[in-house]
Amino acid sequence: MITKTRPGRYGEFGGQYLPETLMPAVAELEAAWLDARADAEFQRELARVLRDWVGRPTPLTDAPRLASAVGLARVLLKREDLAHTGAHKINSAVGQALLAKRMGKRRIVAETGAGQHGVASAYYLLGSAIGPHPYPAMVRDFQTVIGREAREQCLARLGDLPDVVVACVGGGSNAIGIFSAFIDDANVKLVGVEAGGEGIASGKHAASIVGGSVGVLHGSRTLVLQDEQGQIRETHSVSAGLDYPGVGPEHAALGQAGRVRYAARTDREALDAFALLSRTEGIIPALEPAHAIAELSAIARDAAAQNVLVCLSGRGDKDLEIVMREGVIR
Amino acid sequence: MPSHEAATSGLLRAALDGGADVLELGVPFSDPLADGATVQRASEIALRQGISLAECLAEAATIVRDRDATVLLMGYANPFLRYRGGLNGFASDAAHAGVAGIIVPDLPSEESAEFDAALDPEGLARIDLYAPTTPDERLARLVPRARGFVYCVSLTGVTGARRALGADVAEFVGRVRRHTSLPIAVGFGISAPEHVASLRSVADAVVVGSAALDAVSAAHADRRAEALRAFVSSLAAAGRA
Secondary structure, three states: OOOOOOOOEEOOEEOOOOOHHHHHHHHHHHHHHHHHHOOHHHHHHHHHHHHHHHOOOOOEEEOHHHHHHHOOOEEEEEEHHHOHHHEOHHHHHHHHHHHHHHOOOOEEEOOOOOOOOOOOOEEEOOOOOOOOOOHHHHHHHHHHHHHHHHHHHHHHHHOOOOOEEEEEOOOOHHHHHHHOOOOOOOOOEEEEEEEEEOOHHHOOOOOHHHHOEEEEEOOEEEEEOEOOOOOEOOOOOOOHHHOOOOOOHHHHHHHHHOOEEEEEEEHHHHHHHHHHHHHHHOOOEOHHHHHHHHOHHHHHOOOOOOEEEEEEOEEOHHHHHHHHHOOOOO | OOOOOOHHHHHHHHHHHOOOOOEEEEOOOOOOOOOOHHHHHHHHHHHHOOOOHHHHHHHHHHHHHHHOOOEEEEOOHHHHHOOOOHHHHHHHHHHHHOOOEEEOOOOOHHHOHHHHHHHHHHOOEEEOEEOOOOOHHHHHHHHHHOOOOEEEEOOOOOOOOOOOOOOOHHHHHHHHHOOOOOOEEEEOOOOOHHHHHHHOOOOOEEEOOHHHHHHHHHOOHHHHHHHHHHHHHHHHHHHHO
16 A cells, blocks of 8 residues: 555655765664564563563553543553553663664663764664654554554454554654554554644644645654745644654655544643543543544544544653643643 | 855855855755754754745855855755755756755765756756765765765764864775765864865865854954955965965
8 A cells, every 4th residue: 555665665755864974873773673573582572571561461441431422332442551651652662772782782862862973882762653764664663562462452352343543643653553553454444643732723733744744854754844945843732742843754654645544633622632531431641642532523423433442652640730730620 | 054144145255265165055954963063053043034045045146156156055855855846946046046066964875866866957966975984885886976076074973163083084085085086075073274284185175164154153243254264264275285
């Protein structure tokens, strides 16, 4: 469905828009990653850490009161909020850290916009499915455990696949992780929900797919929020994790191919969804996946959508101050 | 980087008066990932004044017309891609302005096909950058395709004036020279006449960016052009001696 013209390319999106200085480093990384992927011992060690330290597999929780409130037959929540550290990010962090160790790297650099010094001794750990190849593919690979588990759990629970899978999309790591297991299931609809901020029309949002255009940012050709000169715009969202002016290139391609429907929900809608899930099921979501919960009523309008799987990418303890300030909880 | 204070054309003339053979005009971008603090700051100032690629071309056209200067535009991929008329529109306008070529730090050879397809028919060069980290196998494959001149980055890092150049610059340039007969320019970090002198037997040209910007911003507002002229002159002298 998506033409992979060469590794790292998803249709017209993806690539490695990097200074020459870094090209050998990403080539080394890609080779090491592919080697580790094929190594049974590496996979066993990764599985062990995910099981014993991260707490996988994460449960699939039925949310009958939420389903009733939004007009769906069943809502199943994939509980990445119950993973160690409270979010799905740990899956890729652990995978990349083990890979760095395997490569003999002595230091980890993580998303500080750090410079290129120490390229040889350090490893750049990227937290989402963005950036130059191999990062989007590698992060997807480490997050695909979410989708694999969820698909098995749905079959066991429903005796069938879900009608719709929905996830929030910032850079796109939890979404690609859960979507990846269902891409080839033609009857399963996939919905990605971006941060609508104060509304698309206001210009104050972070919805790169719904409100953006093609551009090159942070090493990849993807959909970005930019002005007419190609300068990247400031973004706005109540949720920090979705507040990014770009999106993973694979999502850009999936949207263009029509395999995934991307929507945007506003800050207000996400805050209301935060309260709704908390009250109906006693589960406090992070504001990021609250955007996915906010899309459920719209999904329910399609009569064919009865059973919906939601990726609950993280828990919301970190967001209580914001939520109280916004008057959602009194 | 251009600015609205109309200082830019004065600075460009000053650089030429000081002996610059080629002018590199920076196109501001919101996310300059290959640049250190000096160029980042210059880019921010330019962006705050709303400087666009079109204005950079206008600035280039003026100096090319008035002084028959050789001008290159240095900028990141996105502003070129989003130019009115796309890459073809840009290449046409750049050729009309008399620009000689462009340098795009986030465009490796692997991603350059669409740029080259637009630039080649207009006779514009895209200057490739090579780094000390580039393995011989890669140099052998890519350097023969270079246009204009070959830009050797002297160090593993971002732009910015350094006190000392990397120890292995000569060795690196030697590895590159095996694959081309085009002139080789060395850049990144060069900030003093001693650096230029040490490169006389190694490279055919030196590229000085941040240090020139530093010289300009360190000077009093109405003495900036003269400060730049003097700085460039000191480097040019070291290159000739």
